[in-house]
Amino acid sequence: MVNLAVGRSLTIIVTSDRDNTLHAHGFNIERHIKAGQPLTITVKGTQPGVYEVELHHPELRLLQVAVR
């Protein structure tokens, strides 16, 4: 679980060994990843809560972002 203060941003770099979809819940980010190519997303903490970042094919939870 990664802590993120309200108002701050977090940059996440994800590399996948196959074509995939990255989904950052609650931040409204859904992006395609090409196999082997790093994808960079930045999420900003607005509303307190715990949000999951995951891959969809197959389902794989990567991390939880705790916005405080």
Added chain:
Amino acid sequence: VSTLAFASAVASLSAHGVGSRQDLPLPFIAVLIGAAAALFVSFVALGALWPEPRLCAESGRPLPSFLRRMLSSALFRAVSVTLALLLTGWTLLALIFGRDDANNPVPYVVYVWLWVGLAALSLLLGPIWAWLNPIRWLHLGLTKLARIDPDSSMTDLSPGYWPAALGLFAFTWLELIAPDRTTLHVLRVAIGFFVLVDLLGALVLGRGWFSRADPFEVWSRLFGSLSPLARRRDGVWVLRSPLRGANAVVVDRGLLATTSVMLGSTAYDGFSSEPRWYTFVQSSDLPSELLMTAGLLGMCLLVALSLHLAVAVSARLAGVRVLGLAAQFAPSLLPIAAGYVVAHYWSLGIFEGQNTLVRLSDPLGIGANWLGTAGLTVNAALLQPTLVATVQVVAIVTGHILGVVLAHERAVTLFERRVAVIGQVPLLVLMVGYTCGGLLLLFSS
């Protein structure tokens, strides 16, 4: 009043059937306060509570007469049933003709309103699903058409609460584990199958089927037994202590299984977002659905077996037969299950409950705004972390207190007076365990 941007367009398949946010972990100090309160209350209860049974169901303070008249009036009943049936029809419209995307209201209606919302309304108002249940009305219509008595049963066999226990387990499995559980093709199969089985059960066993076997009616009845609002046997609407209703719950076979599923499934939902658990699940070679199903079943069994164990020790200490005793104490788990549900689903219910209303305005996914609610933004005033943490601890501890008092009442009813205090110690230990477990689940996930 703060508002949240309304997140849409992306499917949210997280720990819950629906929902894209979870609560922050409970602060450790709140866990300590809650656990200390639970322990303190338990020991005070041992010494200070009444020595003779005193929770008779037939009491309570009658409501003011205009409220009583309104609640009993045919008009009020007709309006509320019509609204429930309209909502059902509206949802079926979205289920059959809607677009299969993240803006379809059906998964929200099913997983948020029907599950969390029904529990909340039942806790406040009583077993409302007993008279709103659309399948009950469908059954009545069909039996009227076929000119058969809706109450007639083809058999003397009674499965008790067992069908409800299985139905509730199946529903929580669908909500928490089933692959593609928010897609319309899965929901169509699940809802179609449920309606068919529920209807067949009622046709075979008569209308009495619904009150013991329909999972949503049992969900509503058992939580509704804790409502301060109740209709006395003589028809008078009264305000009463939640304890009286829960103490009057009919003990039948399968009740223990049902309450174990109600408590265990909520515990599993909390447990499933524990990072160590899901890291284990998704890095295992076994299919994750298999492990998650084992986890859900394990939680329900843990509740049932731990109650059996505590009751066995109680029976030994009190010198009574253990057979059937665990089921007698099953209703004391109801307030604890209610505390878990409130603590766990408070923010989901408020956040996604509003999102449900937004999505209902466009059941067919054509960009319509038929209810005028499509542009609502979610009001997050009730989701502030301190408030949520307070609600969670208060809910868990209140459930614990009510559970302890109910178990005490059962103990002085079933055990001889001189052993009633010692006989309930194992149950108190068990409840302290459930309460600390519930607080720790909120702390660690």
